[in-house]
Structure formats: structure tokens, C-alpha cells
Amino acid sequence: xxxxxxxxxxxxxxxxxxxxxxxxxxxxxxxxxxxxxxxxxxxxxxxxxxxxxxxxxxxxxxxxxxxxxxxxxxxxxxxxxxxxxxxxxxxxxxxxxxxxxx
Amino acid sequence: xxxxxxxxxxxxxxxxxxxxxxxxxxxxxxxxxxxxxxxxxxxxxxxxxxxxxxxxxxxxxxxxxxxxxxxxxxxxxxxxxxxxxxxxxxxxxxxxxxxxxxxxxxxxxxxxxxxxxxxxxxxxxxxxxxxxxxxxxxxxxxxxxxxxxxxxxxxxxxxxxxxxxxxxxxxxxxxxxxxxxxxxxxxxxxxxxxxxxxxxxxxxxxxxxxxxxxxxxxxxxxxxxxxxxxxxxxxxxxxxxxxxxxxxxxxxxxxxxxxxxxxxxxxxxxxxxxxxxxxxxxxxxxxxxxxxxxxxxxxxxxxxxxxxxxxxxxxxxxxxxxxxxxxxxxxxxxxxxxxxxxxxxxxxxxxxxxxxxxxxxxxxxxxxxxxxxxxxxx
Numbered sequence: 001x002x003x004x005x006x007x008x009x010x011x012x013x014x015x016x017x018x019x020x021x022x023x024x025x026x027x028x029x030x031x032x033x034x035x036x037x038x039x040x041x042x043x044x045x046x047x048x049x050x051x052x053x054x055x056x057x058x059x060x061x062x063x064x065x066x067x068x069x070x071x072x073x074x075x076x077x078x079x080x081x082x083x084x085x086x087x088x089x090x091x092x093x094x095x096x097x098x099x100x101x102x
Numbered sequence: 103x104x105x106x107x108x109x110x111x112x113x114x115x116x117x118x119x120x121x122x123x124x125x126x127x128x129x130x131x132x133x134x135x136x137x138x139x140x141x142x143x144x145x146x147x148x149x150x151x152x153x154x155x156x157x158x159x160x161x162x163x164x165x166x167x168x169x170x171x172x173x174x175x176x177x178x179x180x181x182x183x184x185x186x187x188x189x190x191x192x193x194x195x196x197x198x199x200x201x202x203x204x205x206x207x208x209x210x211x212x213x214x215x216x217x218x219x220x221x222x223x224x225x226x227x228x229x230x231x232x233x234x235x236x237x238x239x240x241x242x243x244x245x246x247x248x249x250x251x252x253x254x255x256x257x258x259x260x261x262x263x264x265x266x267x268x269x270x271x272x273x274x275x276x277x278x279x280x281x282x283x284x285x286x287x288x289x290x291x292x293x294x295x296x297x298x299x300x301x302x303x304x305x306x307x308x309x310x311x312x313x314x315x316x317x318x319x320x321x322x323x324x325x326x327x328x329x330x331x332x333x334x335x336x337x338x339x340x341x342x343x344x345x346x347x348x349x350x351x352x353x354x355x356x357x358x359x360x361x362x363x364x365x366x367x368x369x370x371x372x373x374x375x376x377x378x379x380x381x382x383x384x385x386x387x388x389x390x391x392x393x394x395x396x397x398x399x400x401x402x403x404x405x406x407x408x409x410x411x412x413x414x415x416x417x418x419x420x421x422x423x424x425x426x427x428x429x430x431x432x433x434x435x436x437x438x439x440x441x442x443x444x445x446x447x448x449x450x451x452x453x454x455x456x457x458x459x460x461x462x463x464x465x466x467x468x469x470x471x472x473x474x475x476x477x478x479x480x
Contacts (some may be wrong), residue, residue: 004114013403021411024170025440032439033117035267036158044162046216047199047298049329052233052273055212056430058203061274062214064329065167065296067176086426102191 117393139406151438156333164298178293198294211431218277233273273434334428378474391466395459
């Protein structure tokens with residue numbers, strides 16, 4: 001078999017797998033949407049505000065509820081929790097002052 | 103047309119033979135190239151999936167959360183604030199939330215403890231998340247004890263655990279009755295952690311937040327939109343440490359690939375000289391180099407993207423877990439919604455395949471236009 005034929009077969013197999021990736025994503029989305037709907041109901045019922053992604057510090061567990069300077073208050077030598085504290089960036093509130101009152 | 107196709111096949115055959123003659127170098131290049139595409143595509147897929155999950159789950163969060171601030175720090179809020187806020191026109195209801203963090207020295211983990219509104223949860227009973235159940239090896243009807251603020255231990259019977267699919271929001275969550283919460287943390291009656299406000303007309307949320315600030319100036323209202331925007335910003339794939347760390351690796355790869363693609367070795371120059379001497383035209387040499395670039399970059403792109411999808415959706419982003427986990431002992435196990443964005447794939451394709459393919463052609467054109475005799479002698 002010619003080398004070019006082997007190469008094109010390799011590319012075609014990969015393209016077919018890429019097509020399967022799109023089909024797999026589309027086929028599984030519906031299941032995930034019903035799971036997420038259930039989670040949304042739990043969030044509403046329990047009045048939750050954040051995702052449980054990283055639990056090591058208050059400002060990474062509940063970034064939207066954190067104090068404005070919590071990153072530096074865990075204990076005197078703890079400047080920041082790395083790397084999760086670096087991935088979970090500062091909340092929107094820190095970057096935008098609230099609506100002007102006057 | 104048939105002749106042109108046959109010519110291209112011959113050129114591709116020759117190119118593949120040429121690449122196999124230097125297989126050590128070229129396999130190394132494909133491996134590094136695949137790794138770069140894999141990392142970039144993994145970050146893109148992971149952040150897209152997390153953004154989608156956050157947007158769908160957190161759209162049911164409270165419309166406004168009101169926190170009391172004392173000297174810039176979050177403090178307990180008096181319940182009298184709730185009655186003052188409920189008098190603002192447009193406010194449908196105000197409810198208190200009692201929640202906090204408990205550090206468990208046995209496991210070395212932080213838990214989120216929250217008061218349940220469910221009346222069926224009696225005093226002395228708790229509901230725990232799957233993460234806590236896994237970490238402490240406790241299940242339904244087991245006993246768990248926590249050290250209260252006065253130093254005494256309080257024991258709780260586990261009424262049940264949250265289902266596994268709720269780990270993304272409740273892995274570290276403990277639901278507790280109000281009396282137990284106040285005993286555990288010493289929160290006096292008449293105070294709550296914060297207040298949630300329900301608004302009659304969603305369009306009025308910013309106006310009502312402004313009125314809350316006027317009515318109780320020592321508070322901070324957090325809007326639902328701000329919570330959603332926080333998560334949008336947190337998972338923005340352009341931001342964050344992953345991209346910062348990747349930037350160095352990508353730059354190193356660009357230099358490596360550019361050097362490999364743009365700087366022809368003496369052997370390659372000689373090869374071009376011989377091809378020209380035996381009758382190849384400049385156009386043929388350029389087409390051969392185009393195929394060389396395409397073989398390496400297209401193979402790497404496809405392999406990288408496929409591996410990235412497998413990594414994110416079949417191993418639950420195992421390589422990113424240490425980054426998110428950090429120092430935390432309790433880490434949720436979750437499966438993300440599969441997200442493959444055609445636009446992002448196209449962007450990744452043009453950013454990875456096209457530059458390398460073009461970069462291989464330019465130096466070959468320079469070498470192919472020089473007299474073959476001087477190229478072979480140099």
C-alpha cells in the first residue's frame with residue numbers, strides 16, 4: 001500500500017472520531033440538561049450561591065460571597081492559596097464599584 | 103484533474119518517505135505539537151463546560167443577597183434589617199440565611215454548614231454531601247460529631263446523603279437545623295449570616311439594590327447577575343493561571359516549531375538542490391513542503407483535539423484536578439456537560455495548523471529559487 005494511502009486513512013479515521021465527538025456531545029447534552037435542571041432546583045430550594053469546586057478557603061469555595069480581602073486573612077503567613085486561588089479570580093464586585101448613590 | 107491528483111499523491115508519498123528518513127526529529131515534533139494542541143483544547147473545553155454548568159445551575163440563585171459589613175468584613179446581620187428591607191416597594195420577600203464554614207480537624211477539611219428550611223430535619227439530624235460521606239466514611243444513620251464554639255462536642259445522626267449527581271454544588275455541604283447551627287457556632291438569636299431578597303419585577307433588581315444601600319448603608323447587596331458574571335470571569339479561558347502557565351509553554355513551542363519549520367538544515371537544502379538538479383520545478387518543491395507542513399500539523403491537531411475530549415469528558419479532567427484541588431482535602435467528583443464548540447475548534451485549527459504550514463513554505467521557496475549547483479556545494 002502506498003504511504004499516501006496510509007496517511008489519508010489515518011486522517012479519515014481521525015476525522016470520523018472527531019465527528020463522533022460532536023455526536024457524543026450532542027447525544028449526552030439532554031441527559032446533562034435534566035441533571036442541571038435538578039441541580040438548579042436544589043440551588044433555588046437551598047438558596048445556594050456558588051459551585052463546590054475548590055473547598056480549601058472561603059474565597060475559593062464561595063467566590064461570590066467572599067470578603068473583599070479574604071485572600072490574605074487565612075493566617076499571617078498565608079498570602080494566598082495557590083494554585084486554586086489563582087484560578088478562581090477576584091469576584092465581579094471587586095472589579096466594579098457598585099452603582100453610584102448620588 | 104486526475105493527473106493533478108496523481109501528482110499530489112506522488113508528492114505526498116515522497117514527502118512521507120522524506121519525513122521517515124528523519125523520523126526521530128519528526129516524531130518528537132508531532133508529540134510536542136500534539137501536547138500543545140491537547141493542552142489548549144483541554145483548557146477551552148473545560149472552561150466552556152464549567153461556564154455552561156455555572157450559567158445553568160446558578161440562574162436559580164437568590165436575586166439579591168444582602169451581607170452586613172463591619173470594618174470591611176462580612177458580619178452577622180440583625181434580623182431587624184429584614185423588616186426594614188421588606189418595606190421597600192417592589193420587594194416580594196426577605197428571608198434569612200444561616201450558614202458558615204466548619205473546619206474538621208479529623209479530616210483536615212472545610213465543610214459548608216447551612217440551615218435547612220426543611221421542617222422534616224429534626225434537631226440532632228444532618229444531611230451531608232457525598233464528599234463528606236466519602237472522606238469520613240459515614241453513611242445514613244451513622245453518627246458524626248463536631249466541636250462546638252464552647253469546646254463541647256455535638257453529635258448528629260446522618261439522616262441521609264445528597265445524591266451523587268449533586269456533588270458540583272453540595273459535595274461539602276451539611277444541612278442542619280437552626281437550633282443546632284446556633285449551638286454549634288454560637289450565633290445569637292435575632293441574627294443571621296445574610297439575607298436573601300426576592301423582587302417582584304426582575305427589571306427592578308438594580309434599583310432595589312440601590313434602595314437597600316440607602317435604607318441600610320452598612321450592607322453589601324450581591325446581585326444574581328454579579329454571581330453569574332463572577333463565574334463567567336473565573337472560567338474565562340483567556341484568564342487564570344492555566345493560560346499564564348501555558349503562555350510560556352506555547353511560546354517555547356512556537357520558537358521550536360519556527361526553528362524547525364523556518365530554518366532548513368544543510369541536509370534539507372542539499373535535498374532541495376538535488377531535486378532541482380534532477381528536474382523538479384520550484385513549484386513542485388513548494389508543494390512538497392506544503393504537504394510536509396500539513397502532514398505534521400493536521401495529524402497533531404486531530405490527535406490533540408481527540409485526546410483533549412477524552413481527557414475532559416472521560417477522565418473528568420484528571421490533569422486539571424490538582425490545580426483546582428490545591429490544598430483542599432475534600433474534592434467533588436463530577437462529570438461535565440460535553441461542550442464542543444465548532445467556532446472554537448475552527449479558531450484552534452487556524453491558530454495551530456495554518457501558521458506551521460505557511461512557515462515551512464517560505465524558507466523552502468528561498469532555497470528552491472537559488473541555483474542548485476551552489477546549494478549542493480554550500
